[in-house]
Structures are given as structure tokens and as C-alpha cells.
Amino acid sequence: xxxxxxxxxxxxxxxxxxxxxxxxxxxxxxxxxxxxxxxxxxxxxxxxxxxxxxxxxxxxxxxxxxxxxxxxxxxxxxxxxxxxxxxxxxxxxxxxxxxxxxxxxxxxxxxxxxxxxxxxxxxxxxxxxxxxxxxxxxxxxxxxxxxxxxxxxxxxxxxxxxxxxxxxxxxxxxxxxxxxxxxxxxxxxxxxxxxxxxxxxxxxxxxxxxxxxxxxxxxxxxxxxxxxxxxxxxxxxxxxxxxxxxxxxxxxxxxxxxxxxxxxxxxxxxxxxxxxxxxxxxxxxxxxxxxxxxxxxxxxxxxxxxxxxxxxxxxxxxxxxxxxxxxxxxxxxxxxxxxxxxxxxxxxxxxxxxxxxxxxxxxxxxxxxxxxxxxxxxxxxxxxxxxxxxxxxxxxxxxxxxxxxxxxxxxxxxxxxxxxxxxxxxxxxxxxxxxxxxxxxxxxxxxxxxxxxxxxxxxxxxxxxxxxxxxxxxxxxxxxxxxxxxxxxxxxxxxxxxxxxxxxxxxxxxxxxxxxxxxxxxxxxxxxxxxxxxxxxxxxxxxxxxxxxxxxxxxxxxxxxxxxxxxxxxxxxxxxxxxxxxxxxxxxxxxxxxxxxxxxxxxxxxxxxxxxxxxxxxxxxxxxxxxxxxxxxxxxxxxxxxxxxx
Numbered sequence: 001x002x003x004x005x006x007x008x009x010x011x012x013x014x015x016x017x018x019x020x021x022x023x024x025x026x027x028x029x030x031x032x033x034x035x036x037x038x039x040x041x042x043x044x045x046x047x048x049x050x051x052x053x054x055x056x057x058x059x060x061x062x063x064x065x066x067x068x069x070x071x072x073x074x075x076x077x078x079x080x081x082x083x084x085x086x087x088x089x090x091x092x093x094x095x096x097x098x099x100x101x102x103x104x105x106x107x108x109x110x111x112x113x114x115x116x117x118x119x120x121x122x123x124x125x126x127x128x129x130x131x132x133x134x135x136x137x138x139x140x141x142x143x144x145x146x147x148x149x150x151x152x153x154x155x156x157x158x159x160x161x162x163x164x165x166x167x168x169x170x171x172x173x174x175x176x177x178x179x180x181x182x183x184x185x186x187x188x189x190x191x192x193x194x195x196x197x198x199x200x201x202x203x204x205x206x207x208x209x210x211x212x213x214x215x216x217x218x219x220x221x222x223x224x225x226x227x228x229x230x231x232x233x234x235x236x237x238x239x240x241x242x243x244x245x246x247x248x249x250x251x252x253x254x255x256x257x258x259x260x261x262x263x264x265x266x267x268x269x270x271x272x273x274x275x276x277x278x279x280x281x282x283x284x285x286x287x288x289x290x291x292x293x294x295x296x297x298x299x300x301x302x303x304x305x306x307x308x309x310x311x312x313x314x315x316x317x318x319x320x321x322x323x324x325x326x327x328x329x330x331x332x333x334x335x336x337x338x339x340x341x342x343x344x345x346x347x348x349x350x351x352x353x354x355x356x357x358x359x360x361x362x363x364x365x366x367x368x369x370x371x372x373x374x375x376x377x378x379x380x381x382x383x384x385x386x387x388x389x390x391x392x393x394x395x396x397x398x399x400x401x402x403x404x405x406x407x408x409x410x411x412x413x414x415x416x417x418x419x420x421x422x423x424x425x426x427x428x429x430x431x432x433x434x435x436x437x438x439x440x441x442x443x444x445x446x447x448x449x450x451x452x453x454x455x456x457x458x459x460x461x462x463x464x465x466x467x468x469x470x471x472x473x474x475x476x477x478x479x480x481x482x483x484x485x486x487x488x489x490x491x492x493x494x495x496x497x498x499x500x501x502x503x504x505x506x507x508x509x510x511x512x513x514x515x516x517x518x519x520x521x522x523x524x525x526x527x528x529x530x531x532x533x534x535x536x537x538x539x540x541x542x543x544x545x546x547x548x549x550x551x552x553x554x555x556x557x558x559x560x561x562x563x564x565x566x567x568x569x570x571x572x573x574x575x576x577x578x579x580x581x582x583x584x585x586x587x588x589x590x591x592x593x594x595x596x597x598x599x600x601x602x603x604x605x606x607x608x609x610x611x612x613x614x615x616x617x618x619x620x621x622x623x624x625x626x627x628x629x630x631x632x633x634x635x636x637x638x639x640x641x642x643x644x645x646x
Contacts, residue, residue, distance in 0.1 A: 526601025
């Protein structure tokens with residue numbers, strides 16, 4: 001390994017030397033990630049450098065190396081000489097390849113480079129710290145806004161990174177040696193694993209979580225098919241093949257090997273997620289020009305023969321009783337979710353041919369194999385029947401494949417279970433909330449909006465004679481679900497008080513059409529999390545009485561009631577006495593931490609608006625994803641573990 005003092009000089013103190021070489025490594029990664037003239041067929045290699053960059057930055061953050069006043073951990077203090085040597089080699093790896101294959105161009109003076117090449121906003125630039133609007137800063141109940149000291153440290157680290165990112169020069173490739181470049185990436189991966197192994201085991205989970213979140217953010221920033229195909233290659237198994245063939249000078253510790261294996265598992269999962277995003281992007285592009293795509297849409301073969309289904313009674317009677325009809329199909333236990341008629345609130349009704357075309361596109365997407373984190377049942381296709389008015393009616397056919405289930409089981413909705421079984425343990429309820437939050441996080445990672453989250457669309461298998469496994473729910477209710485790009489095909493929901501009860505006010509059936517937002521899904525999740533906590537339906541929590549008597553104005557006020565943001569006539573004392581009554585009751589039921597998570601979901605629309613005038617949709621989405629990951633999903637996991645250890 002390279003002697004660091006021969007490269008960096010012995011005149012600096014050890015700590016200053018470490019900080020200096022960390023800065024040089026950050027710069028090196030930044031230059032390589034944004035290098036110009038990368039051959040098009042090698043763009044995936046640039047993404048692999050970006051992934052190693054995130055591993056390095058996450059190590060440096062956890063180790064306290066990105067802050068000028070950061071304290072080295074005890075383990076790093078013992079291994080300072082090794083740390084300097086590894087960091088120096090990272091710098092040397094960058095310098096050697098750049099010296100033989102590229103040159104640096106001063107951005108302030110040179111105009112000879114085609115700056116349109118790889119001109120997309122840099123990932124570092126997009127990864128700004130979370131910024132909160134004033135309305136949320138006033139909510140002192142939010143734990144992540146309390147710790148001013150920690151937030152200040154985050155800002156200082158962010159400022160250091162921004163200074164590094166803004167270096168006024170760019171690396172430009174004169175020639176490109178693909179084999180040597182792959183060897184360089186493999187060596188960077190080895191060195192990152194070695195650096196991770198220098199930390200004590202308690203910090204490994206933090207690095208793994210941060211790296212996984214970084215990969216999700218890279219995926220979210222890629223929206224065109226070519227970039228996504230490059231990402232699939234970057235996540236592919238060949239990304240470490242060169243590394244496997246090379247013998248490092250220092251064998252990695254068991255902790256480093258564990259981190260490397262976990263990183264491989266995450267990349268494999270993200271590869272499947274990127275493949276799904278490619279599929280959804282293709283379908284979204286077809287929806288933008290249906291006429292030119294009509295031949296493909298007609299070729300989608302997901303319509304099933306109704307004659308092959310066995311029902312427990314007359315089908316029309318079953319449909320009248322429930323929008324979800326159980327059936328047997330090819331010796332499989334399945335159910336059909338019938339599509340409601342679109343709203344008539346000033347919106348022209350689509351023709352049945354248009355409805356079926358939309359359904360074909362949706363079923364094509366639903367039938368695509370999805371990673372397990374989506375928690376969606378298997379979609380087999382769709383069926384068509386005639387309703388009582390002899391009008392076409394469509395239904396999506398779903399089933400589940402779970403080897404852990406016995407042959408005899410029933411599917412219940414969460415809405416039904418609230419009345420079917422006694423209140424489960426707090427551990428079981430938190431596990432259910434965590435699984436649902438993770439599911440929505442995965443949908444949003446590819447910009448797929450669900451639009452129908454409610455306890456009636458959450459399915460749980462209950463084996464006969466046994467209790468249901470609440471940690472293994474399924475997300476259903478896709479009648480309005482659509483990839484975000486398909487906004488021009490979005491339907492308004494029909495008026496249904498039960499369903500509007502879970503919808504964000506602007507997304508309810510009585511409101512004029514506006515673009516659906518990710519925060520609306522999180523709002524619905526917050527409603528369901530409140531139900532899970534009390535193990536009651538929302539109408540029972542709010543004591544609403546008959547749902548059929550509810551009018552749109554009352555439904556519009558549900559959010560304000562839950563948050564206590566209601567205009568109450570009279571003096572301030574009367575107003576404060578009604579403030580956050582339901583949140584206080586929630587805190588008494590399941591604790592302050594869970595209550596804070598529900599409030600974050602209910603207020604997530606206050607996070608989503610742009611914080612600056614030119615903020616892109618991608619960075620807005622990343623801010624929201626970061627928020628949900630850090631203050632909802634992670635905290636639910638921590639709470640689940642803590643309860644399980646009691």
C-alpha cells in the first residue's frame with residue numbers, strides 16, 4: 001500500500017492529515033462521477049463509481065470525517081496510520097488513472113468541452129440536506145426538529161461537501177481504457193470495504209442503512225429508459241467480478257465482509273426495482289401517445305376467461321355484496337377486485353373501450369414480477385362481465401403465493417379484522433405499520449402512486465384455526481393506481497364516503513382534478529396507522545355514525561379534525577382545549593414516538609412543496625423519501641426491535 005507521508009508530506013498533524021486526504025478523496029470521486037466524454041456504452045461504469053462514492057461518503061459521515069470538528073472514533077484513533085494509508089491509496093487510484101486517460105479543464109476559462117455531455121444535475125448537488133417550511137418548524141412535537149445541535153452539525157457537514165462539489169474544474173477523458181477503469185472500480189470497492197472494517201460493529205448498521213438509502217435516491221433520480229438500463233447494468237452481478245479476482249494486500253475483516261455481502265444483496269434488490277421502473281416508464285410513454293401504441297395495447301394478453309372461475313354463488317349477487325369477490329381459478333385461491341364506475345362530478349365518463357385500454361396497461365404493469373418489498377399480491381389478469389344495466393364491468397384478478405400458508409386459509413381485509421379479532425399486541429401492530437410504510441416507500445421509489453391506501457385495501461391471510469400474521473400484509477386496491485407519468489389517463493374516483501375518508505382533501509371525489517402527489521399516499525398511510533394503533537376503524541375513532549350520511553364538506557374536514565387545526569369560535573382557552581385531541585389520544589394509546597410518526601404522515605403535504613423556485617420534482621421526491629425513511633420507517637423498525645426485546 002502507498003506510504004501516505006511520502007505523498008502528503010509529514011508536516012501536518014495526523015488529524016489534519018486525515019481531514020486533508022478525506023477532502024482529496026471526496027474531490028476525486030466528485031470529478032469521476034461528473035467526468036465528461038465518457039463513452040455512451042460505458043455510462044453504467046460511471047454509475048458504479050457513483051455507488052462507491054456513496055459508500056465512501058457514508059463511511060466518512062459515520063466516522064465523523066466530513067466535519068472539521070469531527071471526533072475520530074476510538075477504533076479509528078487506534079488505527080490512524082492504517083486509515084491514512086487506505087485513504088492515500090484511494091487518492092492515488094484516482095490520480096493514476098486520470099494521469100494516463102484524462103485531463104482537468106478549468107470551468108471558468110475553457111470552452112472547448114461540449115458541456116452538454118452528461119449535463120444532468122449532479123447527484124451531489126441534488127442531495128441537499130432536508131429543509132423544512134416554517135409551518136413544520138413550528139411543530140415542536142417533531143423529534144427530528146428538536147435537536148438543533150445535531151442539525152447544526154449536519155449543516156456544517158453539508159457546507160463542507162458543497163464547497164468540495166463546487167471546485168471550478170472538470171475531469172475530461174481524452175482516452176478511455178474500459179478494462180483498467182473496471183479494475184479501478186474494483187479496487188475502490190475493496191478499499192471501501194476495508195475502511196468499513198476499521199469501524200466497530202455498532203456503526204455498520206448505520207453505514208448499511210445510509211448506503212441503501214443512497215442507492216434508492218440514485219434510482220429515483222433516473223427516469224429515462226437509457227439511464228435506467230445503465231443502472232440495471234451498474235447494479236448487476238458483474239459489478240464486483242473484477243474485485244473477486246484481485247487479492248487485496250489486507251484481508252478484510254469479518255465485519256467488512258458482512259458489509260460487502262449486505263451491499264450485494266441491496267444491489268440485487270435494486271436491480272429488480274430498476275427493471276420494474278423500466279417497465280412502468282415504457283407503459284407511461286405509451287400512455288402519452290395512445291394512438292401510436294394501440295397495436296401494442298391490443299396485443300396485451302391479460303384478459304381471462306370468466307368460464308374458468310368457480311364462485312360460491314350467483315356472480316351478480318356476490319358483486320352487490322362486496323367489491324372483492326373470492327373465487328377458484330385453475331385450482332388456485334384468487335379474488336376479483338371490481339373496478340368502480342368513474343366519478344360524475346363534472347368529469348365526462350370514459351367509454352368502456354377507454355376503460356379497458358387503461359386496464360390493459362395497468363394489468364401489464366401489475367403482472368410484472370415485483371420485488372417482495374412491494375407486498376403486492378400476484379396479479380393474474382382481468383375479467384369482464386355485464387352489470388345489471390348490461391354495461392361492461394371489469395375486475396382485476398389477484399392471488400397470493402406463500403409457502404408458509406396452509407392449503408386452508410381465508411383472506412381478510414384489515415378493515416374486517418378490526419371487528420374480527422381482539423386488539424393484537426403493540427409489537428404486532430407496530431410490525432404491521434412498518435410493513436405498510438416500507439411498501440409505500442418501494443412504490444414511490446419508482447414514482448408509482450397507489451392512490452387507494454385504506455384499511456379495506458390491505459389484505460391479510462388468516463390460516464384456519466390460527467391467528468393472522470400481521471407482519472405479512474398485502475397491498476391491494478389498485479383501481480386508481482397509476483405510474484406518475486400517466487397523469488393524462490387519471491380518473492376521478494366515484495363518490496364513496498368510506499374511501500374519501502382516507503383520501504387527502506384535495507384528492508377526494510368531490511374536488512376538481514389536480515395532479516396527485518406522493519404526500520397524499522403518505523397521508524392515507526397516516527390514517528391507517530392511526531386505525532392500527534387504536535385497532536378501530538376511522539369512523540369509530542371519530543365517532544362519525546353512518547358513513548352514508550356524510551357529505552363532502554364533512555369529509556373535507558377530517559384532516560383538520562385529526563390534527564386539531566379547526567377554527568373554533570370563542571376564546572383561546574376553548575380553542576386550545578380541542579387542539580390535537582385525537583393525537584393526544586393516540587399518544588396515550590401507543591406512545592409519543594408512534595404519535596409523531598402519524599403526525600408526520602398527516603402533514604407530509606407541508607414537506608412536498610418546492611423549497612426554492614427552481615427545485616425539480618426529483619429533488620422534491622428525494623426530500624420526501626428521506627423524511628419518510630428517517631422519521632417513519634427507521635423509527636418503526638427501532639420501535640419494533642425495542643418491543644421485541646422486552
